Amino acid sequence: DTAVSQTPKYLVTQMGNDKSIKCEQNLGHDTMYWYKQDSKKFLKIMFSYNNKELIINETVPNRFSPKSPDKAHLNLHINSLELGDSAVYFCASSFNTGELFFGEGSRLTVL
Amino acid sequence: GQQLNQSPQSMFIQEGEDVSMNCTSSSIFNTWLWYKQDPGEGPVLLIALYKAGELTSNGRLTAQFGITRKDSFLNISASIPSDVGIYFCAGQSGAGSYQLTFGKGTKLSVIP
Numbered sequence: 001d002t003a004v005s006q007t008p009k010y011l012v013t014q015m016g017n018d019k020s021i022k023c024e025q026n027l028g029h030d031t032m033y034w035y036k037q038d039s040k041k042f043l044k045i046m047f048s049y050n051n052k053e054l055i056i057n058e059t060v061p062n063r064f065s066p067k068s069p070d071k072a073h074l075n076l077h078i079n080s081l082e083l084g085d086s087a088v089y090f091c092a093s094s095f096n097t098g099e100l101f102f103g104e105g106s107r108l109t110v111l
Numbered sequence: 112g113q114q115l116n117q118s119p120q121s122m123f124i125q126e127g128e129d130v131s132m133n134c135t136s137s138s139i140f141n142t143w144l145w146y147k148q149d150p151g152e153g154p155v156l157l158i159a160l161y162k163a164g165e166l167t168s169n170g171r172l173t174a175q176f177g178i179t180r181k182d183s184f185l186n187i188s189a190s191i192p193s194d195v196g197i198y199f200c201a202g203q204s205g206a207g208s209y210q211l212t213f214g215k216g217t218k219l220s221v222i223p
Contacts, residue, residue: 004153041197043154043213056210090153098142098203098211102153 003027006091006103013081014111020077021106023091031055032074033100034066035090043090049074050096078108086110117200117214124190125222132198132217133184140202143176143183144211148197157198158185190221 006023013019025032033056034046048056049068063079078085088107092100117134124130134143142161146154158169160176160183167174173186183202187194200214 041148041216041218043199043216045210048210092153097159098144098201099156099159100146100154100211102155104151104153 004091004093004101004103006089006106008106009104010107010109012109012111015081015083017081018077018079019081019108020075021089021091021108022073022075023103024073025091025093025101026072027093027101029093029095029101030071031094031096032068032071033092033094034074034076035092035102037088037090037105039087046089047074047076081108081110083110115200115202115212115214117217119217120215121218121220123220123222126190126192128190130187130190130194130219131184132200132219133182134200134202134214135182136202136212137181138204139180140204140212141180142203143174144201144203145172145174145183145185146199146201148199148216150196154199187219190219192221192223195219195221 004025031050033048036044046060047066052068065077068074088105090105091103094100115134144159145157148154158174163180164178165176171188197216197218199216201211
């Protein structure tokens with residue numbers, strides 16, 4: 001059973017479109033995260049939710065909107081996609097520690 | 112924000128050699144962690160360190176939490192081809208802090 005699963009794994013879309021990435025964890029963790037990894041492999045936190053409550057909201061354009069329907073799910077919706085949004089987006093989860101479990105990543109390519 | 116300086120940025124080694132990489136910070140962290148990312152996968156936790164001076168091993172991997180709480184190193188002994196990947200250090204500033212700061216990674220290549 002996959003611990004942190006995110007879909008889709010690959011996403012190719014045109015500039016200006018809206019897209020969503022979904023994430024689910026079956027580890028019973030209470031905290032979930034979205035990270036962005038750029039072409040230089042730098043990992044940057046975007047959002048974090050603890051028990052469905054937003055606790056970290058880094059400087060991210062408001063075109064990005066996370067939604068946590070329950071503590072096992074954290075989805076990411078992106079409006080009006082831009083070329084610079086192309087990256088790999090990782091979902092992760094943890095208890096209240098730095099021991100994160102990451103998903104396999106969703107590679108977004110904006111044309 | 113907090114920044115971690117991770118070095119080296121990349122390294123090429125022969126199979127069987129030992130490897131060392133480290134991270135330094137201008138500020139104190141209460142937890143240091145080391146992750147490995149294989150190509151096409153998400154990072155996986157290797158070692159977590161919670162106490163200044165702590166030295167922890169996980170198989171051929173050994174990591175230490177610096178006594179000043181501003182640095183950590185990771186050693187890999189007798190490298191093998193499957194050690195190839197990107198190694199990230201990460202620091203967490205305090206108990207209850209949800210924010211991890213990641214280093215920029217060390218890309219390891221192992222020549223058989």
